[in-house]
Amino acid sequence: MANNDIIIFDTTLRDGEQSPGCSMNLSEKMMMTEILNEMKVDVIEAGFPAASEGDFKSVLEISKNSEYSVVAGLCRAMESDIDAVINSIKPAKRGRIHSFISTSPLHMKYKLQKTPEQVLELIEKSVSYAKAHCDDVEWSAEDATRTEDDFLCRAVETAINAGATTINIPDTVGYTIPEEYEALFKMLVNRVPNIDKAILSTHCHNDLGLGVANSIAGIQGGARQVECTINGIGERAGNAALEEIVMALRVRQDKLPYKTNIVTEKLCLASKKLSEVTGFNPQPNKAIVGANAFAHESGIHQDGMLKHSNTYEIMTPESVGQIKTDLVLGKHSGRNAFNDRLKTLGHALDQDNLNLAFAKFKTLADEKKDINDADLIGIVKSL
Numbered sequence: 217m218a219n220n221d222i223i224i225f226d227t228t229l230r231d232g233e234q235s236p237g238c239s240m241n242l243s244e245k246m247m248m249t250e251i252l253n254e255m256k257v258d259v260i261e262a263g264f265p266a267a268s269e270g271d272f273k274s275v276l277e278i279s280k281n282s283e284y285s286v287v288a289g290l291c292r293a294m295e296s297d298i299d300a301v302i303n304s305i306k307p308a309k310r311g312r313i314h315s316f317i318s319t320s321p322l323h324m325k326y327k328l329q330k331t332p333e334q335v336l337e338l339i340e341k342s343v344s345y346a347k348a349h350c351d352d353v354e355w356s357a358e359d360a361t362r363t364e365d366d367f368l369c370r371a372v373e374t375a376i377n378a379g380a381t382t383i384n385i386p387d388t389v390g391y392t393i394p395e396e397y398e399a400l401f402k403m404l405v406n407r408v409p410n411i412d413k414a415i416l417s418t419h420c421h422n423d424l425g426l427g428v429a430n431s432i433a434g435i436q437g438g439a440r441q442v443e444c445t446i447n448g449i450g451e452r453a454g455n456a457a458l459e460e461i462v463m464a465l466r467v468r469q470d471k472l473p474y475k476t477n478i479v480t481e482k483l484c485l486a487s488k489k490l491s492e493v494t495g496f497n498p499q500p501n502k503a504i505v506g507a508n509a510f511a512h513e514s515g516i517h518q519d520g521m522l523k524h525s526n527t528y529e530i531m532t533p534e535s536v537g538q539i540k541t542d543l544v545l546g547k548h549s550g551r552n553a554f555n556d557r558l559k560t561l562g563h564a565l566d567q568d569n570l571n572l573a574f575a576k577f578k579t580l581a582d583e584k585k586d587i588n589d590a591d592l593i594g595i596v597k598s599l
């Protein structure tokens with residue numbers, strides 16, 4: 217892998233699912249797995265198999281159905297947790313064990329009630345155990361941004377010696393700022409003797425609204441994997457948003473000469489699918505995928521846009537798969553326009569279902585002037 221290739225690690229189905237109101241059932245997770253694969257996400261974190269029977273089953277099914285993406289399962293630093301990951305990722309073409317333990321003084325003392333030496337021993341033991349069963353092992357230093365530098369260096373060195381090939385440095389509590397986070401990665405690159413044997417990763421939370429900025433600063437400091445979620449869903453204020461990181465790297469190639477494999481034209485579809493399964497939409501002014509992200513309201517802007525789209529647009533709506541909504545569906549719309557819009561929304565229907573859906577659409581159009589995307593999805597779901 218060339219040095220400027222960025223691995224996109226999507227944790228919508230694990231960290232994202234942990235956000236209030238975002239739990240997904242198995243068929244919804246399979247739908248998301250399909251779109252994440254189509255988008256060419258490098259790694260999908262599918263769940264936390266030791267957490268529940270349901271989580272175990274989801275990771276197992278995702279492993280069977282992920283053609284392109286590596287499937288990762290999360291575990292604490294204990295054998296029973298690691299075994300649950302090993303068993304659930306067995307059918308995967310490529311699987312990854314992702315083990316974590318806290319390294320900050322606060323977490324070690326109060327949460328784990330362990331000494332730093334005991335934590336180092338646990339890292340050694342858990343990573344070696346995982347490595348004996350799977351070549352691809354990621355280790356995370358939970359609460360890394362509040363960990364002492366010297367201890368973080370020792371912990372990372374221990375994990376790499378035990379066989380970890382990816383080292384994640386999460387900002388678990390969303391506390392860091394870009395300059396500080398970049399410096400943390402540079403510190404690790406400069407001080408950890410075996411750092412060249414692993415890929416460094418970011419994992420940023422958005423408590424101060426800095427998740428994406430911090431992730432990009434991490435890349436500039438030497439990280440080559442980014443952990444993120446569709447629509448930025450996740451614990452508390454959420455995770456860094458996948459679509460924002462990917463497009464920032466693409467649009468600002470002049471300052472950020474990095475490359476991802478993501479098929480950006482699928483970004484809006486992924487966002488829509490996720491909204492559909494979780495039942496809530498990103499706010500209209502959400503960057504990249506929000507309903508207003510490409511809407512121009514002011515007269516001066518509209519005039520500029522008509523003369524040359526670069527006047528007020530730094531990327532095209534097509535490049536992120538924003539659906540052109542200037543075509544309004546109503547009772548005079550034909551079957552083709554109706555079918556077209558359903559396809560853009562990711563619902564290809566067979567002839568029978570299309571007939572049924574079209575009849576329902578006509579009935580609704582008699583009652584309601586304009587039919588929006590949510591109405592259409594409602595029709596499809598009622599079939």
Ligand SMILES: [Zn+2]
Pocket residue numbers: 231388419421450451
């Ligand atoms: Zn997290």
